[in-house]
Amino acid sequence: MRFNPGWPMSLFVALFLPLTLGLGSWQLNRAAEKNQILADYVQDQEGAVRPWQGFDRHAPGTKLGFCVDVGGEHWFLDNRTHDGQVGYEVFLPAQHCDSAAPVLLKLGFIAASGPRTQLPLLQPERWLGQQQIEGEVRPRPPEPMLTGPAEDMGLQRWRVQSLERTPEGSFIEPATLLVQVKTPQDWQLVDAWQPVNMAPERHLGYAIQWFGLAVVLVIGFLIWGVHRAADLQRGKHE
Known part of the structure; x- marks a missing residue:
């Protein structure tokens, strides 16, 4: 089976495949960070009430x-x-x-x-x-x-x-x-604050979308290369 995608398509994939994979990985990392923030917040919620400690920094929650x-x-x-x-x-x-x-x-x-x-x-x-x-x-x-x-x-x-x-x-x-x-x-009025502005599940959903786009890009690249090689081969015999 011949494979000849041509340089324009090869350049396109070389540029956008790392981008989609990078964005997917970034969303996974963000999901992990948000999960850690939520875990720390829950831990602080379960702790006892602490006395005043001046200007010492305290984690939210x-x-x-x-x-x-x-x-x-x-x-x-x-x-x-x-x-x-x-x-x-x-x-x-x-x-x-x-x-x-x-x-x-x-x-x-x-x-x-x-x-x-x-x-x-x-x-x-x-x-x-x-x-x-x-x-x-x-x-x-x-x-x-x-x-x-x-x-x-x-x-x-x-x-x-x-x-x-x-x-x-x-x-x-x-x-x-x-x-x-x-x-x-x-x-008290309404406590509308949330420890994270976007749930980890949303980041996972975006990661799946980016990785899915990367898979589509690779499959499309392979199909394009095979079909283009076949068309070029037929053109030589005509």
Whole structure:
């Protein structure tokens, strides 16, 4: 059986076969990374509540318990979505009761209740003063491409576009620990955070697609080479 695919087809396969195999392998690696992240998160979830440890780094999902001193100010992080609803994530700037170290408390997601000029009304008096809380460490949300300054909406409410551009005079820094409040329960809104933004199964599905495309490419290359060689052979005898 003769085989002559020609140099254009050979060059095409030489370029795209490594690409499809590389993308498939990358998706497999991403699936493994996401599985490890989920396993670490589950392990942290099963652990006991830890006491405050200052500015020490904690993995997302780590449970912490400590006393905070909270004012009435609360921030609405704009342009957030959950289950198809547009709204905000609500944050409270606070300080540790003993060390006065800053900590940013996250209450969760709340749907928008009107135009952007009218923020939802909460009851800030429930979190005023010193409070004992328990919560889970969270990563900071990704930064949007376009941001604007924080806007004072009255009643100690601020609308912010980014946690990097906080209200003027804020003591919250980019390295400040961010904690999703779990206790007291009446502080909680909707905890819409997920440890991974794409499930490992999705990455496996994409990997199968890329490897499948590589198989189709190889089979097509072999069929093309055999048929082309046969056509060239027939042309010589005519």
